[in-house]
Amino acid sequence: MVFYRQLGVVPKTRHTLFRADSGAIYYEELMGEEGFSSDSSLLYHRNIPSALVGARIWDLNDQSLTPNLPLLPRHLRLHSLFDVGDATNVDAVTGRRLVLGNGDVRISYAWVGKTSPLYRNSTGDECVYVEDGTAVVETVFGSLSVAKGDYIVIPRATTHRWVMPAGDAAKLYFIEANSHIGPPKQYLSKHGQLLEHAPYCERDLRGPNEPLLTEGQDVEVYIKHRGNGPSGLAGSIHVLPYHPFDVVGWDGCLYPYVFNINSFMPITGKVHQPPPVHQVFEGNNFVVCNFVPRKVDYHPDSVPVPYYHSNVDSDEIMFYVDGDYEARKGSGINKGSISIHPGGHAHGPQPGAVEASLGMEYFDELAVMVDTFRPLELGEAAMKSDDGRYASSWTGGRWNNV
Template identity: 55%
Template sequence: MPFYRSLGQVPHKRHVQFRKPDGGLYREELMGTEGFSSDSALLYHTYAPTDVVAVTTWDIDGRETTPNHPLKPRLVHTHKVDEGGDAVTGRRLLASNEDVRVSYVVADQPSPLYRNAMGDEMYFVESGTARVETVFGALEVGPRDFVIMPTSATHRWVPTGDEPVRLLIAESNGGIRPPKRYVSKSGQFLEHSPYCERDLRGPAEPLIVEGDDVDVYVRHRAGGTIYTYAHHPFDVVGWDGHLYPYAFNMDDYEPIIGRIHQPPPTFQAFEAPGFVICSFVPHKVEYHPDAVIVPYNHANVDSDELMFYVDAAGGARAGHGIDAGTITWHPAGFIHGPHTNELEMAVQAYNAGMIEIKNMRAVMIDTFRPLELGEASLASEDSDYLATWRNA
């Protein structure tokens, strides 16, 4: 996280005696990244966070992948894999490489306590509402929220509405943070950033839960493990630091526009080792008198592009099966862009003054190493998508 927060009870200095009402010491836990050399948080537990009474294996299913060979674009309908379950064990794998795993889940029940010991996770809420309970406190989240969960933060998802919560999930093998060009050397968001600290929602107060012999599911490089703790890990009376979960709604992203079409990095929201995440939101069209307001043909020479459509594609794209919840997957080496009818119709509408706003909402994940297909993509792709590029 780019700025400091303090919540609950903390002593006046780090690593000094901090005593409970009964006279015993609170137990410090330093969650630090890059070997104590980068962002961290210091948490104060009532009980020892190391008190493990049992260890068992968690068998994580559906991790096998298939190369995208022969190389071709894909159209994936995530709503065809909405089996239900919880946000941890019910995930369906869409795509993965050495840097990121992209999954989808329709969570209709609370998840177990969970943490990812390999890297940060990005959750995007397509629809529904949930309470995200964490060792730092709770977050109330809803449609179009991004939730950034730091490495090894124990948490769980609890759906709260009448409908399940639909989540697009990116599991990183490193940190997920705002792009470096958006923040100063000291970590403050700069004036040209499309969002700032005021847009980020962190926990408001500590979350204390009593319990004994509590299971926590841990995802790690060798697979999955279930730790059973003597006491519930949600026993933190206070914490401070720069590392904690937060939510950011895509509608708070302020798009940057220009006289001519702006490239995807204009909409970048986060960066991570080996991939970036972009937030496409409604915005004013370009204003050059001869502007072409749809993208030019482009070849992803060094990245695979996953575009998750929050709303169904409008205009000429509406005829290609791109509904809410679909993913267009354009791999490195495949040249793509507007279809002929989309290009001509957009120019005609712009010249006639019929278009003022581009009403698009989508989350794009661009990776810099090839992605392989997960079982959920193979089970839900549109095999006719390639044909839509003929005569484009």
Template identity: 40%
Template sequence: MAFYHKLGSIPKKKHTTFYKPDGTLYREELVSSKGFSGVYSNKYHLNMPTKATKITELPKLADEVWHDAELRHFHFLTDTLRKEGDFFSSRVSYLENNHCKMYAAKPTTNPDYFFKNVYAHEYVFIHRGSGVLLSDYGSLPFVEGDQIIIPQATIYQMHFDSFDDNKIVVIESDTPYEIPKHYRNEYGQLEEHAPYEERDFKMPQFMEPKGDLGDFRILMKAGNRIFEYMQPHHPFDIGGWDGYLYPFAFNIKDYNPKVGRIHLPPPIHLLYHTKHFVLCNFNPRPFDWHEDAIPAPYYHSNVDSAEVLYYVEGDFMSRKGVGPGSVTLHPLGIPHGPQPGKTEASVGAKFTHEYALMLDTFEPLFPTTNVQQTEDPAYPYSWLE
């Protein structure tokens, strides 16, 4: 995160003695990125965070890549598959490459364990549902539309308020999600032209440290391998922390879209970037105001990016047959664009009401067998008139 935050009690100077009420020392943990050169936080534990009473490897996650999938456009429906479970065990994988993986999930229960993604940062979009993300950084309530960033190696849980109709989208990344530098001034403050501002972000709230002792189960995901760590104390035993590395959230409906006299390209909708892909938010907005403007996008071949759109809600002006939970994948190097009649229908239109997420990767994305089960096989031919 680009902003400093602190919660709870911390010493005046880091790496100095800091005593608990019982006269024993808090255990300081530095959580750093890029070695010691990136953002970091200092956390103060009641217990040594290194304690484990048992370590067991669980069965590997299956390789679900659809290895003989054709090179073509895909449209698939993420609401048609349902896997019972919590925020982690209910995940269904749809797209992946060496640097990212995309899932959708419909949690039907809350976890009785703790989770840590050891190798990946996570972006979690709350499509439907509400609840709270609990971590050793504190509590972070969430509602529909929230986009939560969970730094790599954060111990956390997600608890939902009910199980009537929850839906999340998760994108793993092997490099951090970052606010684009061109949105920030030399001091790191968001500039006036940025599509969001500091006050839009939701930060963790303080939780009293948990001093419970017993057997606490932590599932650690390391790529496709899962390890079970048993810890003799509660993982959320933090008396205080400060720094720049922590979970945070931003709601898609707080994004301020930009418009132009003629059609502006997708980078104008940029939310975050990593080393290997970008994330964008599409929001309701006025259309272009040139007297001869064509609001629908032009046809496009991106020779080094795969484009994914996840449709959230609204009327999608360049597509037929898509709705909430639909995903389209347009592979790199193949032209894509509005379907027949959509270009003409957009001429003279003044406004669009749509919410969508866009993932643009800088190398090919591969569908999984779950795409094979949920796809619309007619989609690659939907441009025939």
């Protein structure tokens, strides 16, 4: 993250001998991005963090991808992927189902009610949006509580697990990068501070409050990592002699944090504002945007819904979370839907949406958008949740196969 924090006990001088009151040595670990040339934190462990006593293969869920051929806009109904009773047997690590993916980012979804195993994603950062429910995310840096509307950004290789309250369930939308995820560069000073024109600031972010110390022996950690198979991914399970949550203190600028979508301050204007004003995070070759309840354009002849547009360099993925998305009325899209608007196809409001929006002053809508700069392919969850009709929604259902 962009600013320094310190939790627990750390030595006065880094890279020096640090002992407990008992005389035992604490073991220093540098967790850093881009080798030794970007953000990092120093963690002080009771035990040697490299120690292993066993390992085996973890067979990942179906990671296969199918090209979007013929090129089509699509409507996916994510809520159809899970039944109400499924959540009790689904966790946030082994239960997520792949919706879309390319070489830069993967989007998955799960409805979870079971505490996950310990997990480490070594392929990139994860940004998880909590569509509904609550959970506690325990990490090597400490714990973070999350609830409806929260994003949690988890740096690459952070050991963590999702702890579910008894009898509760959460709907989780996973954005897994093959890079790092952070605030948009246009909102940052040259030293990394969020600027005055940014739609959120550091005081809106929540990090861990205290170290998390847990005892245990022969503890399993599930690791997603790079591989040579078709998906480029592989899984392993490491068995550690001691519990990895043994950090007595840490300091630095790299750690997991939470941001709630309701803290986002929308940027509005006299005429319709383009999607970049809604941006909240970015990774390599993709961006994440929020569309939140807001006042809309105030020019006397303004058209509040988006103009038709063809993002020639992007695929646009919109996840409809809450409210009533004006531009998509009449298309069948509802809460829990995803629309796929691929590069090469001009898209925009459904028939009648322009006329219906005239004179409106406020949109009550909540959506999370991911725009990618390489084409996305369809995961097994997309294939099973596609309504098969969305492409004809601009022509009243008319469809001619050729």
